[in-house]
Amino acid sequence: xxNSYVTDPRVQAFASGFHFGVLGEEKVLADVITEAQRxxxxxxxxxxxxxxxxxxxxxxxTLGGYAKxxxxxxxxxxxxxxxxxxxxxxxxxxxxxxDSCYCLDYANLVDGNWDAVTAETARVMxxxxxxxxxxxxxxxxxxxxxxxxxxxxxxxxxxANRVKMNTGYGWGTSLDEVDLVHRHFNGQIDIHPxxxxxxxxxxxxxxxRGIGIVHSASVFEIVHEYAARLGLTTNTAETxx
Amino acid sequence: MISPTSVIAxxxxxxxxxxxxxxxxxxANARGxxxxxxxxxxxxxxxxxxxxxxxxxQITGLIGFPIGQWIWSAKKVAVDELAGIQNGPVAVxxxxxxxxxxxxxxxxxxxxxxxxxxxRWIVTSLSSIPEARLSALADDIAQTGASHLILSNGVAxxxxxxxxxxxxxxxxxxxxxxxxxxxxxxxxxxxxTINATLDAGADKVVCADFWTLTDHx
Numbered sequence: 001x002x003n004s005y006v007t008d009p010r011v012q013a014f015a016s017g018f019h020f021g022v023l024g025e026e027k028v029l030a031d032v033i034t035e036a037q038r039x040x041x042x043x044x045x046x047x048x049x050x051x052x053x054x055x056x057x058x059x060x061x062t063l064g065g066y067a068k069x070x071x072x073x074x075x076x077x078x079x080x081x082x083x084x085x086x087x088x089x090x091x092x093x094x095x096x097x098x099d100s101c102y103c104l105d106y107a108n109l110v111d112g113n114w115d116a117v118t119a120e121t122a123r124v125m126x127x128x129x130x131x132x133x134x135x136x137x138x139x140x141x142x143x144x145x146x147x148x149x150x151x152x153x154x155x156x157x158x159x160a161n162r163v164k165m166n167t168g169y170g171w172g173t174s175l176d177e178v179d180l181v182h183r184h185f186n187g188q189i190d191i192h193p194x195x196x197x198x199x200x201x202x203x204x205x206x207x208x209r210g211i212g213i214v215h216s217a218s219v220f221e222i223v224h225e226y227a228a229r230l231g232l233t234t235n236t237a238e239t240x241x
Numbered sequence: 242m243i244s245p246t247s248v249i250a251x252x253x254x255x256x257x258x259x260x261x262x263x264x265x266x267x268x269a270n271a272r273g274x275x276x277x278x279x280x281x282x283x284x285x286x287x288x289x290x291x292x293x294x295x296x297x298x299q300i301t302g303l304i305g306f307p308i309g310q311w312i313w314s315a316k317k318v319a320v321d322e323l324a325g326i327q328n329g330p331v332a333v334x335x336x337x338x339x340x341x342x343x344x345x346x347x348x349x350x351x352x353x354x355x356x357x358x359x360x361r362w363i364v365t366s367l368s369s370i371p372e373a374r375l376s377a378l379a380d381d382i383a384q385t386g387a388s389h390l391i392l393s394n395g396v397a398x399x400x401x402x403x404x405x406x407x408x409x410x411x412x413x414x415x416x417x418x419x420x421x422x423x424x425x426x427x428x429x430x431x432x433x434t435i436n437a438t439l440d441a442g443a444d445k446v447v448c449a450d451f452w453t454l455t456d457h458x
Contacts, residue, residue: 023310024308024310024338025307025308025309025336025338025366026337026338026341026366026369027338028338028339028341028342029338029342029344031338052308052311052336052338053310053311054310054311054312054336054338054339054344054346055338076308077255077306077307078282079257079280079282079283079306080281080282080311080315080319081282081284081302081318081319081323083318083319083322084281084304084311084316084318084319084322087314087315087318088311088315091314091315105257106256106257107257107258107282107283110256110257110258142256
């Protein structure tokens with residue numbers, strides 16, 4: 001059932017910055033189809049639907065162009081060999097997907113091997129530029145403030161300007177991490193908070209810093225909370241059904 | 242204490258640390274443990290340590306860990322690459338979701354694993370598989386010719402529990418010795434739990450804490 005508030009342009013504009021999806025080792029086709037159908041039924045025009053590559057056809061068939069498709073590379077641990085990750089990227093380019101993120105080799109980030117981070121980013125961007133929007137995942141939770149700053153610099157030097165902060169799976173983005181990147185790289189880096197984004201207060205914080213893309217498994221609840229604040233619904237517990 | 246012959250050493254932290262991997266190479270070797278499993282991207286580093294120090298421990302890069310949801314053609318790139326680097330068996334994580342679906346990607350991966358010559362291990366998460374399908378899983382793994390199946394909890398934060406002793410005992414009956422069962426034991430698992438897992442029918446345990454859990458006297 002479509003909530004009546006989806007006709008409000010403010011709600012749709014708010015929803016348009018979200019990624020929502022189904023990822024994980026135990027996910028089956030039914031999970032993807034159920035959530036993709038739920039998205040279509042919601043009437044919300046979110047930015048993209050995220051799924052595993054093995055579920056791409058099911059997501060594509062179910063969504064029928066309703067939302068962009070996002071498939072991650074080297075997800076979530078960035079620990080695949082570079083050669084394998086580049087194969088994954090080329091495969092996704094061949095599949096014509098709309099959006100992706102690339103989990104860098106976190107060992108290079110943790111070790112402060114910034115030249116390697118730049119080199120890996122450059123390899124990716126050589127293939128992606130003007131072909132596929134790509135966010136580089138830095139798993140900020142593993143890093144201290146100086147390392148986060150250095151990682152962002154290395155990514156910029158490699159030719160990318162979108163940074164996904166974390167992957168979820170227990171690695172959640174903190175407001176402080178987002179503030180840090182915003183403070184140092186405002187206008188240079190497009191920050192994508194991801195992981196543990198569960199409520200409107202967090203999203204308000206991100207939007208106040210000009211963030212345009214937020215990944216959240218709680219998008220329906222957050223949009224509902226937003227609509228309630230606008231006075232478009234009175235039931236704060238209700239979500240799209 | 243756990244016998245080193247029952248242990249596969251693991252240095253699989255999702256918070257990567259090359260120094261810890263190098264330390265674990267030496268520790269596994271010192272304990273006489275035959276195989277140390279590491280993340281794919283740590284194989285080069287671990288093998289350098291093995292060669293430089295003249296160690297005998299085998300290094301295996303766990304391909305596709307911790308989710309296993311990429312397609313076989315991508316994993317095969319790593320299989321071929323690591324074949325020229327590592328000295329341990331091939332180990333590939335198989336996504337449990339596609340297996341439950343009977344998806345073409347799952348069938349293709351098992352067929353591909355079946356064509357690999359030499360020792361190969363498969364890793365998957367048992368806890369999300371209904372008991373009624375354990376027999377089918379055992380048959381599928383056996384058909385690939387894999388010598389070991391490692392039972393993983395993958396990304397623990399996803400909420401998948403490790404299989405308990407009862408489930409392992411049930412599954413071991415279906416396996417009937419066609420391949421060896423190895424159960425991942427996360428850091429901090431106590432020896433009582435590990436011994437219960439071995440008693441239930443696991444042939445080996447995959448331990449991050451192998452240094453403290455194995456006897457070196």
